[in-house]
Amino acid sequence: MLEGARIGLKVDVDTLRGTREGVPRLAALLKKHGADATFYFSVGPDHTGRAMRRVFRKGFAQKVARTSVLKHYGLKTLLYGVLLPGPDIGRHGGDDMRRVRDLGFEVGLHTYDHVRWQDTVAHATAAWTRIEFERGLQAFERVFGGLPESHAAAGWQVNVHALELEREYGLKYASDTRGGPPFFPSLDGRASTCPQLPTTLPTFDELLGRNGIEESNIAGELFELSHAATDPNLQVFTLHAELEGLLLLDAFESLLLKWRNAGALVTRMAQIHSLALQRPLPTRAVIEGEIPGRSGLLAVQAAGAAS
Numbered sequence: 001m002l003e004g005a006r007i008g009l010k011v012d013v014d015t016l017r018g019t020r021e022g023v024p025r026l027a028a029l030l031k032k033h034g035a036d037a038t039f040y041f042s043v044g045p046d047h048t049g050r051a052m053r054r055v056f057r058k059g060f061a062q063k064v065a066r067t068s069v070l071k072h073y074g075l076k077t078l079l080y081g082v083l084l085p086g087p088d089i090g091r092h093g094g095d096d097m098r099r100v101r102d103l104g105f106e107v108g109l110h111t112y113d114h115v116r117w118q119d120t121v122a123h124a125t126a127a128w129t130r131i132e133f134e135r136g137l138q139a140f141e142r143v144f145g146g147l148p149e150s151h152a153a154a155g156w157q158v159n160v161h162a163l164e165l166e167r168e169y170g171l172k173y174a175s176d177t178r179g180g181p182p183f184f185p186s187l188d189g190r191a192s193t194c195p196q197l198p199t200t201l202p203t204f205d206e207l208l209g210r211n212g213i214e215e216s217n218i219a220g221e222l223f224e225l226s227h228a229a230t231d232p233n234l235q236v237f238t239l240h241a242e243l244e245g246l247l248l249l250d251a252f253e254s255l256l257l258k259w260r261n262a263g264a265l266v267t268r269m270a271q272i273h274s275l276a277l278q279r280p281l282p283t284r285a286v287i288e289g290e291i292p293g294r295s296g297l298l299a300v301q302a303a304g305a306a307s
């Protein structure tokens with residue numbers, strides 16, 4: 001049963017197109033259904049095209065076909081950083097970001113340069129991580145006039161230095177990881193006091209094209225999975241402005257309605273954070289792991305207690 005369950009919505013915004021077109025539609029949809037969410041913005045250059053070049057080079061043709069990247073992202077976005085210069089999302093999408101905040105939604109930092117962070121941070125030095133993280137903080141401050149209270153790492157990629165920076169800058173919480181209940185993260189034997197609120201549910205793009213799941217039945221599938229979660233009462237669902245805010249908007253609306261009709265409260269991450277703090281949080285290791293339907297290794301919560 002989901003009666004009284006809280007589902008935190010974490011909206012990752014990766015591109016300028018997602019910021020300008022996907023975010024306003026999602027905000028309007030959430031308002032229409034009385035649902036809340038946290039929007040995590042990419043505030044630096046949009047180099048999506050470079051990620052796609054990597055995808056094609058590595059031959060993930062299957063994934064590309066499955067999620068029809070071109071249809072979802074649009075040709076222009078796929079050329080940013082390759083044939084077209086990457087536009088500065090903070091500068092060109094700042095008005096859209098502030099509008100969402102002014103509508104009453106929570107906002108946080110996704111990343112400065114999504115492609116760079118996602119490709120590099122897992123094995124980056126302390127100096128590299130600090131430069132990229134602080135670029136993100138500064139660009140976020142230029143947009144919103146203040147520092148973010150939370151961070152949601154691009155592509156669920158982190159390292160020990162990033163966790164340390166979240167603590168140093170006094171972030172209230174972060175959502176950089178996958179799986180399990182909220183916890184204090186420990187990496188390379190160093191623990192952080194900035195709590196992690198992991199994404200507990202699969203994303204739409206991880207499910208699409210697998211086991212006969214398509215646009216028409218994906219909402220029902222995810223709704224079932226949210227019943228089967230270890231702790232159905234406290235969950236986090238990550239969506240993307242580029243997907244659920246554009247071509248998958250109707251599917252997402254039907255998921256929202258299912259949750260609402262089941263008595264679940266769809267809410268912002270700050271709410272998940274304050275509910276999580278009602279109990280003592282365990283310290284758990286952050287390890288690299290695989291998530292079905294997504295390529296590469298991601299930061300996941302280890303099952304047992306951290307040593």
Ligand SMILES: [Zn+2]
Pocket residue numbers: 012013014110114154155
């Ligand atoms: Zn992202």
